[in-house]
Amino acid sequence: GDSVTQTEGPVTLSEGTSLTVNCSYETKQYPTLFWYVQYPGEGPQLLFKVPKANEKGSNRGFEATYNKEATSFHLQKASVQESDSAVYYCALAPITNAYKVIFGKGTHLHVLP
Amino acid sequence: AQTIHQWPVAEIKAVGSPLSLGCTIKGKSSPNLYWYWQATGGTLQQLFYSITVGQVESVVQLNLSASRPKDDQFILSTEKLLLSHSGFYLCAWSSGQANTEVFFGKGTRLTVV
Numbered sequence: 001g002d003s004v005t006q007t008e009g010p011v012t013l014s015e016g017t018s019l020t021v022n023c024s025y026e027t028k029q030y031p032t033l034f035w036y037v038q039y040p041g042e043g044p045q046l047l048f049k050v051p052k053a054n055e056k057g058s059n060r061g062f063e064a065t066y067n068k069e070a071t072s073f074h075l076q077k078a079s080v081q082e083s084d085s086a087v088y089y090c091a092l093a094p095i096t097n098a099y100k101v102i103f104g105k106g107t108h109l110h111v112l113p
Numbered sequence: 114a115q116t117i118h119q120w121p122v123a124e125i126k127a128v129g130s131p132l133s134l135g136c137t138i139k140g141k142s143s144p145n146l147y148w149y150w151q152a153t154g155g156t157l158q159q160l161f162y163s164i165t166v167g168q169v170e171s172v173v174q175l176n177l178s179a180s181r182p183k184d185d186q187f188i189l190s191t192e193k194l195l196l197s198h199s200g201f202y203l204c205a206w207s208s209g210q211a212n213t214e215v216f217f218g219k220g221t222r223l224t225v226v
Contacts, residue, residue: 034214043203043217044157089157093213099145099164100172101215103157 002027002094006104009087013080014112021075021107023064023090031092033057033066033073038087038106047075047088085111115140119204119218126194126225134189134221136204144206146187147215148179151201163187199225 006023013019025031032051036044048057053068064075073090090104119136126132138144148160161179163169169179176195180188187204201222205215 032213041220043205043220046214046216049214099147099162099170100159101147102159105156 002031002092002096002100002102004090004092004102004104006088006090007107008105009108010110011107012110012112015082016079019075019077019080019084019109021088021090021109023073023075023104025071025073025090025092027092027094027096029095030068031094032098033064034091034093034101035062035064035073035075036089036091036103038089044089080109080111082111082113085109115144115206115216117204117206117216117218119202119221121221122219123222124224126223128196128225129193132189132191132194132198132223134202134204134223136187136218138185138187138206141185141206141208143184144208146181147205147207148187148189149203149205149217150175151203151220153200155200157203160189194225196225199223 003026007021030053034049035047037047038044048059050057050066053066056065062077064073087106087108089106093101116139146163149157151157159172161169163181166184177191201220203220204218207213207215
């Protein structure tokens with residue numbers, strides 16, 4: 001079946017250090033891939049999406065490359081800030097049922113000042 | 114701009130009592146609509162989706178039901194709440210096309226006691 005697996009948290013970093021949150025997926029053919037961010041007490045917000053294999057998405061200094069060979073979509077940021085503290089979700093929309101968006105378990109990021 | 118409004122913001126309900134949660138989307142005609150559930154600290158589980166008025170597809174069985182009485186309205190309900198229904202309920206919408214991102218409301222925090 002369709003699934004998303006991502007880095008288990010919490011992840012604690014100091015401000016100015018780099019971030020990598022691993023995401024791997026299983027599905028048939030080529031899905032659309034997303035990264036969402038959720039702040040406490042709010043609904044998730046789209047960070048960016050990548051509909052095509054081997055393309056990169058980016059927003060607010062975060063980026064991820066859709067690697068179809070490795071079935072991965074790792075989230076990276078070169079220098080995190082305290083305001084980046086949140087839960088990050090990797091998600092996919094499978095080609096077999098594009099209305100059934102599947103989310104990973106989320107990675108809780110704490111950034112220390 | 115599109116807006117999504119969920120009500121109520123929070124509820125405390127007794128086991129065995131009925132429940133009705135709602136959301137309204139403004140500024141978008143014929144959206145796809147979704148209900149998600151999030152246990153405290155947990156991942157996002159899609160419960161239902163609807164592509165058109167009057168038609169709702171169930172993704173998981175949690176003794177809940179959903180209805181779409183109008184193009185811009187989505188209702189989640191049950192006649193008898195269980196303790197396991199506690200959590201954060203999120204309504205979301207996407208455009209009429211497949212493989213597009215979903216946009217979430219601010220959610221309803223439900224506590225069943």
